[in-house]
Amino acid sequence: MPAVPGFKPPIQALCVVPQGMQEGSELLIEGRDLGLLTGHPAEFRFYSSAVRSGDHPGQILADAARELEETSLLEINLPPLPDLPAGQVVPVQINSVVTELGTLELWMKHMNSDRRWKVEFQVRTE
Amino acid sequence: MDTIRFAASAFSARIGVWLTSAISCSIRRSPARASFAWTVQTPPGWPVFQAFSSDSTSPPRTSPTLARTAAVTHAGEVGMRPVQELFRDERAPAPVAPRQKPPRRARGTGIDVLDRGVAGESALAFPQLEPTGRLVASRAVARSAACRRIVIRAAAAAVISGAILDNRFYSERPLRTDRGFFLWANSSDAERYSDQGRSSALVLHCPGELDASCAGI
Numbered sequence: 001m002p003a004v005p006g007f008k009p010p011i012q013a014l015c016v017v018p019q020g021m022q023e024g025s026e027l028l029i030e031g032r033d034l035g036l037l038t039g040h041p042a043e044f045r046f047y048s049s050a051v052r053s054g055d056h057p058g059q060i061l062a063d064a065a066r067e068l069e070e071t072s073l074l075e076i077n078l079p080p081l082p083d084l085p086a087g088q089v090v091p092v093q094i095n096s097v098v099t100e101l102g103t104l105e106l107w108m109k110h111m112n113s114d115r116r117w118k119v120e121f122q123v124r125t126e
Numbered sequence: 127m128d129t130i131r132f133a134a135s136a137f138s139a140r141i142g143v144w145l146t147s148a149i150s151c152s153i154r155r156s157p158a159r160a161s162f163a164w165t166v167q168t169p170p171g172w173p174v175f176q177a178f179s180s181d182s183t184s185p186p187r188t189s190p191t192l193a194r195t196a197a198v199t200h201a202g203e204v205g206m207r208p209v210q211e212l213f214r215d216e217r218a219p220a221p222v223a224p225r226q227k228p229p230r231r232a233r234g235t236g237i238d239v240l241d242r243g244v245a246g247e248s249a250l251a252f253p254q255l256e257p258t259g260r261l262v263a264s265r266a267v268a269r270s271a272a273c274r275r276i277v278i279r280a281a282a283a284a285v286i287s288g289a290i291l292d293n294r295f296y297s298e299r300p301l302r303t304d305r306g307f308f309l310w311a312n313s314s315d316a317e318r319y320s321d322q323g324r325s326s327a328l329v330l331h332c333p334g335e336l337d338a339s340c341a342g343i
Contacts, residue, residue, distance in 0.1 A: 012312050014328065019306035034311065035329040042327035045310035052306050060330070061308060068308055076327065089329050098303060106309070123303055 013047050013064035015055045016096045017104060017123070026097035029058040034094060036078065036108050036117065039086030044074040044106075044119055057096070078117050081110070098123065 016029065047068035061067055080086050092108040099105065102124025108117045311328040 011310055013308035014311040015306060016309050017303060017307040020302045023301045037325060037327050042325045044327050047308040048305040050305045055306050064308060104307060123307060
């Protein structure tokens with residue numbers, strides 16, 4: 001979609017943890033090519049829903065602001081790869097882990113190396 | 127008071143000795159005051175016969191069954207008040223309040239008589255006595271109601287303990303997330319920036335774009 005002044009583009013959201021995922025388990029989001037912005041401040045905006053039970057990992061929702069609730073926001077500057085300039089988007093594979101402690105770990109593994117990044121936040125609502 | 131002693135002797139054939147035992151008793155001269163030595167004296171503090179005022183301020187009668195179940199009521203009310211209220215029988219008499227000491231009863235009468243409201247007279251009277259048939263019937267009703275309450279409490283305790291066991295069973299199961307979680311991931315530069323001008327960390331790319339951007343890696 002081209003940039004249109006004054007037009008607020010819809011926010012797309014990627015399903016990383018389907019509803020009812022067992023704590024202590026993990027899943028690999030496959031079949032989707034994802035890029036990670038490194039070396040530049042960027043946001044991880046997390047959304048959640050308690051009513052969408054049929055989503056599967058890797059599913060894209062076209063309008064997150066309308067269908068989901070924004071849960072948390074994490075602004076982070078991920079360290080870039082040594083041989084890449086800042087602000088480079090690198091291909092990654094996402095591995096989401098829900099621990100027994102109730103935290104969601106998002107592991108983003110660089111497709112062409114062993115470099116990994118991890119973001120983590122609390123998902124247990126009690 | 128004269129004391130008469132009887133001597134009783136008996137020959138024990140087994141052991142071949144005479145056994146002699148003395149039995150003494152005391153006899154009072156005045157028949158009204160006479161009491162035998164083997165008569166169990168009533169302690170002075172025992173209100174064997176008590177007079178009652180016949181006004182209507184006397185408390186309701188409490189049967190021994192109800193008095194016994196008062197402890198059960200108190201013990202049962204600790205953890206299962208909601209269930210108790212669900213199963214409360216409106217026809218059953220109100221349970222004794224928890225931690226309330228049951229009123230002291232007159233002893234030796236064989237009838238449950240509360241000693242509150244004593245007027246202080248020495249006349250022998252049992253006011254508010256019911257006819258035997260009604261008394262037995264009311265006791266039977268109270269007893270059956272108490273039994274019914276005990277059964278209900280036992281059932282409620284079983285339900286609660288089952289729920290506790292169930293909870294423990296569930297708590298040993300692995301928990302599941304009650305929500306699904308999503309991450310902002312936009313697919314083009316136009317969608318890449320939020321309304322605050324911040325950039326999305328996760329970008330959806332077509333394979334061709336990824337290949338092109340990763341060509342220099």
